[in-house]
Amino acid sequence: MQPTVERIPDDLLRRFDVAGPRYTSYPTADRFVEAFGADDYAQALAQRRSGAAALALPLSLYVHIPFCESLCYYCACNKIITKHHDRATAYLRYLSREVDLHTALIGRGQTVSQLHLGGGTPTFLNDGELRELMDMLRRSFNFAPGGEYSIEVDPRTIDVKRLDTLAELGFNRLSFGVQDFDPAVQKAVHRVQPAEQVFALVEAARVRGFESINVDLIYGLPQQSPESFDRTLAQVNQLRPDRIALYAYAHLPERFKPQRRIATVELPNAAAKVSMQSRSLAAFLSAGYVYVGMDHFALPDDALAVAKRQGRLHRNFQGYSTQPDCDLIGLGVSSIGRIGATYSQNAKTLDEYYDFLDQGRFPVVRGLALTRDDILRRAVIMALMCQGQLLYESIELAHLVDFKSYFAAELGTLREMAQQGMVVLDDAGIQVTAQGWFFVRALAMVFDRHLQTDRTRARFSKII
Numbered sequence: 001m002q003p004t005v006e007r008i009p010d011d012l013l014r015r016f017d018v019a020g021p022r023y024t025s026y027p028t029a030d031r032f033v034e035a036f037g038a039d040d041y042a043q044a045l046a047q048r049r050s051g052a053a054a055l056a057l058p059l060s061l062y063v064h065i066p067f068c069e070s071l072c073y074y075c076a077c078n079k080i081i082t083k084h085h086d087r088a089t090a091y092l093r094y095l096s097r098e099v100d101l102h103t104a105l106i107g108r109g110q111t112v113s114q115l116h117l118g119g120g121t122p123t124f125l126n127d128g129e130l131r132e133l134m135d136m137l138r139r140s141f142n143f144a145p146g147g148e149y150s151i152e153v154d155p156r157t158i159d160v161k162r163l164d165t166l167a168e169l170g171f172n173r174l175s176f177g178v179q180d181f182d183p184a185v186q187k188a189v190h191r192v193q194p195a196e197q198v199f200a201l202v203e204a205a206r207v208r209g210f211e212s213i214n215v216d217l218i219y220g221l222p223q224q225s226p227e228s229f230d231r232t233l234a235q236v237n238q239l240r241p242d243r244i245a246l247y248a249y250a251h252l253p254e255r256f257k258p259q260r261r262i263a264t265v266e267l268p269n270a271a272a273k274v275s276m277q278s279r280s281l282a283a284f285l286s287a288g289y290v291y292v293g294m295d296h297f298a299l300p301d302d303a304l305a306v307a308k309r310q311g312r313l314h315r316n317f318q319g320y321s322t323q324p325d326c327d328l329i330g331l332g333v334s335s336i337g338r339i340g341a342t343y344s345q346n347a348k349t350l351d352e353y354y355d356f357l358d359q360g361r362f363p364v365v366r367g368l369a370l371t372r373d374d375i376l377r378r379a380v381i382m383a384l385m386c387q388g389q390l391l392y393e394s395i396e397l398a399h400l401v402d403f404k405s406y407f408a409a410e411l412g413t414l415r416e417m418a419q420q421g422m423v424v425l426d427d428a429g430i431q432v433t434a435q436g437w438f439f440v441r442a443l444a445m446v447f448d449r450h451l452q453t454d455r456t457r458a459r460f461s462k463i464i
């Protein structure tokens with residue numbers, strides 16, 4: 001479904017700007033339990049090996065590189081700040097052991113159609129280390145031609161020459177962490193990267209034929225104002241990346257220690273944040289971007305926008321994707337994986353991660369075996385978030401439930417949202433409206449059983 005709305009009124013943004021998860025998984029990662037551990041993960045992998053999934057569906061890989069040279073004050077990621085690049089040597093050795101544990105169970109040569117290197121800062125690794133990592137992965141897995149192979153790039157850690165290495169190693173998608181081009185904002189968050197540097201890198205990446213270039217932006221940062229952010233928006237439109245991810249900064253200093261370095265008085269107030277959000281939507285839509293959903297925009301001919309038009313969008317831990325739902329192996333400290341009807345997460349500290357691998361065990365410390373209800377609700381949430389519509393019959397056939405009675409309470413809530421123009425309900429199913437697409441997270445939250453009783457929603461970043 002293609003949204004045709006060009007401007008979302010501020011009062012709607014304000015009304016639906018409630019706290020909520022991003023639904024890169026359902027149930028969300030905060031529901032994982034320690035009762036699910038390394039042995040459960042090994043069992044899920046063994047089941048994959050014996051099941052049809054191993055033959056039919058390719059794998060997705062996520063590799064977490066936790067190191068960063070310097071601290072961005074808004075950071076909420078799992079990272080290790082260090083200038084000691086030799087720490088990468090040991091880390092790569094342990095990553096290799098973790099991969100070996102996998103191939104011992106599922107065999108070498110499993111097809112991979114999607115790889116994402118995230119962090120931290122993946123480009124903390126030098127060219128030789130990146131090559132070593134990719135060689136190791138290619139020895140263990142079979143990378144399908146035409147797959148999505150992406151890497152997060154910190155513009156401060158890379159020059160035009162390094163782009164050649166990334167292209168040569170098979171990466172075809174780059175994601176640049178920009179956040180804001182304004183020098184005062186960059187200084188306030190301790191991440192100074194001149195706009196000219198980013199423009200030069202993006203230009204060089206285009207010349208080298210990278211298929212898709214993404215830029216991450218954040219609004220709500222210290223020293224930002226709607227007027228200053230307008231200038232950044234204009235620069236981003238001039239840069240014209242294929243994809244834009246626009247996130248709201250959630251100031252949670254009690255939870256994320258680096259954020260304590262941000263002076264609260266420098267933060268824009270709620271009204272200014274709403275204004276930045278609404279101006280961003282207007283700026284990107286009028287520049288011809290398609291609103292893919294949940295903070296993401298893409299140029300009309302980008303694969304993500306095409307998939308959206310064709311109802312082929314999917315969602316995984318990296319956000320929206322064109323790749324069909326497949327099992328995801330998460331490698332590295334704190335990584336999350338999804339195998340069959342399970343989720344798992346690795347140890348969050350290096351010591352613990354190394355310790356598990358020294359014992360020859362998967363470094364999984366928590367996870368979840370999904371119940372039938374979880375799987376059903378996941379299907380409903382993903383249908384709303386990816387296709388913008390849901391046919392009762394298709395859910396009923398796949399999950400053997402009577403939709404209207406199983407979800408009677410949820411449909412009651414949706415009827416209220418229908419009056420506000422977010423959805424259309426009829427006998428056959430639910431259709432998200434063009435306007436509702438901008439609030440699809442709020443619609444998904446209606447079906448989140450865990451959230452319905454949750455009193456700690458403030459933990460999550462703001463919706464949209």
Ligand code: SF4
Pocket residue numbers: 067068070071072074075076077078079119120121154
């Ligand atoms: S925002 Fe990214 S680059 Fe900055 S400290 Fe966090 S993980 Fe590192």
